[in-house]
Amino acid sequence: SHHFHFPEESTGNIFMYLLRLALLTFSCLFWAAGLAIFSLGVWAQISLSDFMLLSANRYPNAPLILLSTGAVVTAWGFLGCLGVAAKLPCLLRAYGFFQLAALIAGLAGGLSGLFYREDIAGGFRSGLQRAVAGYTEDEGRADALDSLQRALECCGAEGWRDWLSSDWAIQHIAFPSIENGTSVSLPDSCCMKRKGCRNRPLLSDDNEGVVSAGIHPHGCFRKVFSLVNDNVFHIAATVLGLAFTQIGGIALACMLANRLEPRENQQVVGH
Known part of the structure; x- marks a missing residue:
């Protein structure tokens, strides 16, 4: 076969x-994003299990969703690279379709996070209250609550007073021991030091008195809620940003697939 090099053909x-x-660069980025999502899933599985356990709402297992999404995205990113390298239009088209599916899923996930934030928060609040009330009954939930109170340096759902009406407090009842104050008993995870909070003298029940007694004054719900609220916008913005880059990937994949199609059907139109 003869090759005539017209200027148009070289361009x-x-x-x-x-x-x-x-497209190769994009596929590599997509592949890296898949790995990042996968490692985020591993991290969530390890560190967010307490949060999942404490929520009253039954959510689908978010860490597992992240793990599987990450694995699939990684595999497809590799397929995209393969499609470019092997010049396979069918593979590129499939890659484009997958990008479209990922785009829709990403948008749905990001937006539902924004819309259902209050609902998620409500479920977490009632879950925390339930964990405090049933601290003596449910070992798993009690451990989760302890590790949450230690990690976020908080005490109770709304605050340390939640513990005073719990079954646990009734079992560890504290008797008034000082002339002008009371003494309280709280789980060890509510204490700033590891000595424990049994029969802690409490001179005044404002924040200063609570802090000087060595108790974390803030409730866990506020801390978790502000943590989620601060981060949910960043997460949603990242997801939307990724979605718009995926539109570029879809366009590139389809353009390349079209250029790689056999040329019989394509007429050269002279200008």
Whole structure:
């Protein structure tokens, strides 16, 4: 076969080369994003299990969803690279369709996080209250609550007073021991020091008195809620940003697939 090098054809080749390079770069980025989501899933599985356990709402297992999404995205990113390298239009088209699915899923996830924030928060609040009330009954939930109170340096759902009406407090009842104050008993995870909070003298029940007694004055719900509220916008913004880059990936994949199709059907139109 003879090759005639018209200037248009060489610019076409340069365009093809740039298109392949762009899609290859994009696929590698997508692949890296898949790995990042996968490692985020591993991290969530390890560190967010307490939060999941304490919520009253039954959510689908978010860490597992992250793990599986990460694995699938990683595999598809690799397929995209393969499609570019092997010049397979069918693989590129499939890759484009997958990008579209990922885009829709990402948008749905990001937006539902924003819309259902209050609902998620409400479920967490009632879950915390339930964990405080049933501290003596449910070992798993009690351990989760202890590790949460230690990690966030908080005490109770709304505050340390939640413990005073719990079954646990009734079992560890404290008798008034000082002339002008009372003494309280709280779980060890509510204490700033590891000595424990049994029969702690409490001179005044304002924040200063509570802090000087060595008790964390803030409730866990506020801390978790502000943590989620601060981060949910960043997460949603990142997801939306990723979604818009995926539109670029879909366009690139489809353009390249079209250019790689056999040329019989394509008529060269002279200008």
